Amino acid sequence: MSKRIVGSHAEYKRLESNILQISQEAKAQKKVYDDVIDATVGMLHHENGDVFKYQVVDDVLKMLSDEETYNYAPVRGKKTFTEGVLNWVFDKNADMIRNDFKYSIIPTTGGSGAISNTFFNFNDFGQKILLPNYYWSPYKNFALEANVELETYPMYDENSRFNIKAFREAALKLAKEQGRLSTLINDPANNPTGLCMDKEDWIEVIKVLNEVDELGYPVILIHDIAYIDFQMKDTQFSREIFETYKNLNNDVLAVVVFSGSKSFSMYGFRVGAQIGISKSQEVIDNFTRVGDYSVRGRFSSVSQPGMNVIDHIFNNKEYLDKYKTELEIGRKLLKDRAALFLKEAEAHKLDILPYCGGFFISVPTKNKNIFEDLKKDRVFVIAMQDIIRIAISSLPISDIPELVKKIKKHI
Amino acid sequence: MSKRIVGSHAEYKRLESNILQISQEAKAQKKVYDDVIDATVGMLHHENGDVFKYQVVDDVLKMLSDEETYNYAPVRGKKTFTEGVLNWVFDKNADMIRNDFKYSIIPTTGGSGAISNTFFNFNDFGQKILLPNYYWSPYKNFALEANVELETYPMYDENSRFNIKAFREAALKLAKEQGRLSTLINDPANNPTGLCMDKEDWIEVIKVLNEVDELGYPVILIHDIAYIDFQMKDTQFSREIFETYKNLNNDVLAVVVFSGSKSFSMYGFRVGAQIGISKSQEVIDNFTRVGDYSVRGRFSSVSQPGMNVIDHIFNNKEYLDKYKTELEIGRKLLKDRAALFLKEAEAHKLDILPYCGGFFISVPTKNKNIFEDLKKDRVFVIAMQDIIRIAISSLPISDIPELVKKIKKHI
Structure with missing residues (x-):
């Protein structure tokens, strides 16, 4: 075929190993190996790996009328x-x-x-x-x-x-x-x-x-x-x-x-x-x-x-109060993970960018091959220019000491 | 302000009275008047006006895991x-x-x-x-x-x-x-x-x-x-x-x-x-x-x-069979409405375009003002060029004889 099937503005669109895809890869690896650390996707997870759903969201979802659901x-x-x-x-x-x-x-x-x-x-x-x-x-x-x-x-x-x-x-x-x-x-x-x-x-x-x-x-x-x-x-x-x-x-x-x-x-x-x-x-x-x-x-x-x-x-008001209470639990999850990460980083003299909240902590690196190096150690992170991004949102506390050690090794 | 805030390609975008909006208008009128006939939006409805939801969809939706719902x-x-x-x-x-x-x-x-x-x-x-x-x-x-x-x-x-x-x-x-x-x-x-x-x-x-x-x-x-x-x-x-x-x-x-x-x-x-x-x-x-x-x-x-x-x-297979059974009920709803519409149209010598299925029947018209004329008679349809579109998908059987009469009056 020599005809240009797509519009000229679409000629250069190509999705390169995007975050959701890398995360799929990490998930697949996790099924094969026990010690995979997946610090890729920005979803809040419980310590046991379940998504941090809000019970009030679940309850309200199930109470919606047909019209509120399907129309x-x-x-x-x-x-x-x-x-x-x-x-x-x-x-x-x-x-x-x-x-x-x-x-x-x-x-x-x-x-x-x-x-x-x-x-x-x-x-x-x-x-x-x-x-x-x-x-x-x-x-x-x-x-x-x-x-x-x-x-x-x-x-x-x-x-x-x-x-x-x-x-x-x-x-x-x-x-x-x-x-x-x-x-x-x-x-x-x-x-x-x-x-x-x-x-x-x-x-x-x-x-x-x-x-x-x-x-x-x-x-x-x-x-x-x-x-x-x-x-x-x-x-x-x-x-x-x-x-x-x-x-x-x-x-x-x-x-x-x-x-x-x-x-x-x-x-x-x-x-x-x-x-x-x-x-x-x-x-x-x-x-x-x-x-x-x-x-x-x-x-x-x-x-x-x-x-x-x-x-x-x-x-x-009742739902909103419930939601706020649950949100505090989610925030506490993140806080505890961040605190441990920062403590471990300090102990291992790993420099990180200033963190004040959110799903991610970033670590500066000079290693251009950091993504592949960490992958060989069965650690999945998102690498960008001269930093790597750690999604603490989905990272269980128990993974953090090992993760910091492995990052330090390759940084 | 004399600066052009939007991109030049966006200068002429303006949403004109779109179908979903006309349908909102019909709904609002229905709250005020008893005899509003709303034949606008393409959603399948039961005779009582409820959306035709599939029970199997509802059941499966409620059985999804958290991951299948929230991730x-x-x-x-x-x-x-x-x-x-x-x-x-x-x-x-x-x-x-x-x-x-x-x-x-x-x-x-x-x-x-x-x-x-x-x-x-x-x-x-x-x-x-x-x-x-x-x-x-x-x-x-x-x-x-x-x-x-x-x-x-x-x-x-x-x-x-x-x-x-x-x-x-x-x-x-x-x-x-x-x-x-x-x-x-x-x-x-x-x-x-x-x-x-x-x-x-x-x-x-x-x-x-x-x-x-x-x-x-x-x-x-x-x-x-x-x-x-x-x-x-x-x-x-x-x-x-x-x-x-x-x-x-x-x-x-x-x-x-x-x-x-x-x-x-x-x-x-x-x-x-x-x-x-x-x-x-x-x-x-x-x-x-x-x-x-x-x-x-x-x-x-x-x-x-x-x-x-x-x-x-x-x-x-069990869900699929249930779904197919429910789909037949939905198809029957449409079939009955279409059959009556066609019968009434014939009785009133109202010409319609050939209909073989789907949510809509169309009626040719020479009246350029048909949308407004029907609206005055509290009938809401979608008018396009030289036809009007009747959404039988959401039209109760009982509205059809009156609707055909009113269309015939203004066509």
Whole structure:
């Protein structure tokens, strides 16, 4: 065959050993060998290897009416769901958002769907999205699928803090080059690094966005908060970064990405939302117009049972209290694993990137062959550039000492 | 604001009064007035207005393990699911497909996801997809979202049969103009018209595809079979059109679109699949390459509980038998409604398009204002060009005589 069967824009799409695939490989190995350590996929698991499901999710799921389970969902979702998401995500800042901003909330197939749609809708083809040099690799898939590219800046400064200077320089340069700034920040509890930016970092980020806006360029902030419920601070503190939104200039669009997968362990249901926030009604009208269209034009509507479970939990005090109690147990699981990992790392003089929460701890490495070396030792991790990512979310406590030793050996 | 916040390709996306929205309006009216007739949305309903759920789906759903419910699904789905889909769709022709063709099956977020991905991957931007002049309006949304356009040919010849002559002329013309033929056929039990092409029609369609292929152009057939289980013929006959695939030339790609929504009433779960079929391994490799990428790059993976329910039903004789028994009840519901509609239409001398199955009956009209006129009479239908579409799938028997009278009044 010499005919080009695919569209010219699809000529270079090829899924390279992606995270879910490596995880399948680890699982297969686990069936053959007893001592496989699988630190790949970002799902929260119990110590016994079972997925950390929420009992209240299970109970509500089984109580849904037929209509709530089987019917098509409205393209825009139910108001109780979308407003519930706003309250959950912004907590004590929700009223500030309602008062100071225009907003619109569009359900999506997971956080992935939200990011994919946003990459596609808010850039011209060929433009670049700015993000730190350590990032969740599927962002690259979302970008190529959307005919855009990624541009990175160094995530850390010399003190291992968020590199605001590098961000500012890269943002200004890119905006001037292409007449637009779309930038993605995955915070708090960054995947893969575990970094949490603090409020001061965010004040500076907002300043940069405003500076670019004032030069006359459209500015889109894509704020991926997938792991916000697993930051190691209490809710009131994990949400305080949103206070800095207050200072956003009129025309800037913030798209906050909610993930039902992470917050409710409903990975398999594919529920998320994109929350568009701007002081400009015109910006939000555009956000709604293209967002609705992408939902209808890509997959028609979002999981009805998935959205309804979350909707009921957000809107029923009894369920919400149960959920919060269970969430604390999940957070404690992560905390204990992280604490042991950090302790073992210190004991073995293994340097790690600063961790403040989330599903992942990252370890810098100079070994270009680290993935294969660890695989030979039956350890599965995700390797990226000069770090390896350890999914503590699915790693039993008992594996951690051995894992740290093996990493130290190959690092 | 004078900045262009959205990408230039997204400037013209605007969701116009879509079917799901009109259906919401009808539902709202129904709460206010007793005599609203809602013949809009394509979901199968019982006579009492409840969604026609399958008890076996409900039972299997509640029996899924936590892992089968909550974990991420593999991008490519489980082999038992995809092979089960192949067996179900092709029935006695499944072995022929396995022997004579290469194939690849990619799970998607409903049939919509399959069509959307295929429009996007198998055309250059700006190219046109050929389809009959009566079509399900979301195809237009899938097209615009994928940066392609639609081109139509008259669906019927002077004998109200599939217009193969018009199809051939349009296919050759378009292929010569743009160097590619992507064509979508929704058959059997077409939405909106209810047409079923017969085997002879399909023999001619395949000849045209081969003719275009022999001129050196890439040829992609998108075969949307969403309503195949609701054709009014037995399974063996509803599947006999696939026998004609045998004659497809080496390079032609057929993408058969399976809808879990229609076949299992799992509308809200968003499960479907695209089945790529070609005699060329290279074509199928390309199909898999870009299809996998779109799944990962748009929404990460498909509904785990949704796929697992269908998987279990396809792979367990007891469940499958139960399902087939329930499906017959659903088919009978449709048959009874269709029979009465046809009888009433005849009594009132209301001309309708030939109906052989599916969720919809269409009525030709010259009234450009028919949607609004019927709405004033509290009747909700979907109006397209010079027909109105009646969703008998959700229409109780008792509404039909009144509905036919009101249509006759305004037609």
